[in-house]
Amino acid sequence: MFSPSDLAAIWLTLKLATVTTLLLLLIGTPIAWRLARTRSWWKGPLGAVVAMPLVLPPTVLGFYLLLLMGPNGPVGRFTEWIGIGLLPFSFRGLVVASVIYSLPFVVQPLQNAFEAIGERPLEAAATLRASPLDAFFSVAVPLARPGFLTATILGFAHTVGEFGIVLMIGGNIPDKTRVVSVQIYDHVEAMDYAAAHGLAAGMVAFAFVVLLALYLLNSRGRRS
């Protein structure tokens, strides 16, 4: 049903989504934690910056990433200086773009989960002489488990569905940047509708299963 290049695109997409989700959990957790606990003036600005990819068209993000990460952009100069070369047209570049693009989908569920915990469990942990780090891992993380699940699923699924940015900075290179959404686009543009249907129907099924799983997890979490 799928051609070798379709399968390569599927594999690449899963790899990209996995790497991106892991990185997002690492980066997003401290951001969400700070956002949830702080009452400082920068909570608003930071929250707005994190949420911006929700509102900005992917073409805007892609366009600026192309310029910033290019040889004349500050990010491009930096990556060349540290010796990893330019990021556009590379898997690394897609990971960076995906992390930015999917950031709010990971940070916001985590932030909500952390906020729902409230002060008391952490204060209780502190009176038992738990260090803040200890309290975070043995109290906050287990209590925020549904938030982590939601964040992981949404971050992964949203990266799988990414298209506009990849189109702008990917360069459509097999095994490096040609992900499923781009492959579908190519099939449609080349008027190969049969091949497009195979992959597109797969994406629809994937989206439904993911969201159904999320819904079931959430309703179960609420009952228990």
Add this chain to the structure above:
Amino acid sequence: MRPLLLALLFVTALARADEVQVAVAANFTAPARQLALDFEKETGHKAVLAFGATGKFYAQIRNGAPFEVLLAADDETPAKLEKEGAAINGTRFTYAVGRLALWSAKAGYVDDKGEVLRRNEFRHLALANPRLAPYGAAAVEALTALKLLDANRPNFVQAENTAQAHQFVASGNAELGFVALSQVMKDGRLGEGSAWVVPASLHQTIRQDAVLLAKGRGRAAAEAWLSFLKGERARAAIRGYGYEI
């Protein structure tokens, strides 16, 4: 009140009749903009332009997009639309013959014989996806004819269309790339950077055809736009952008 409303309706109907909705291949963006201005001055009609990939326009037209004229990047898509009844029989004609250019945003980077391809000292060579875009297909044909395809293929970065290939090169992310000559030429001269105009003998002729679509049947503005494109004044302007016609 009622006469005013009627007059308003009449005016809007009139204004709408004066517009022609044109789907334009991305490589023809710059000349089409200028031609639309000239067209409006000459006839009073307004050409409303949409730019994009020809394959996408095909899908949109087949699914009821309100375009009245298609200026395609190839000659196959208009013929196909005609055969499928989405375009009017006998209205097809070649409005431009495209030329391919190897272009870099850096001055002096591309020599006037394309030797830079033989040296292969670059990381990225941008081109439009050969499966989708005639200019991409022409680039692959030219590389094949030069026996340089295998050497250069690992450096390929493929764009959705020639406009995006141009963007990859213009932003410096690709050192050089194959674009339509029309994208880097203005008033008969190379704008910036360096380029090699690929000899037309190295690839199939890039014949770009226009066609009147079913939605444009009997529309005065659409027919005026097509005859304007066939006129010598329009042709001279088109040649100024590096096309042959």
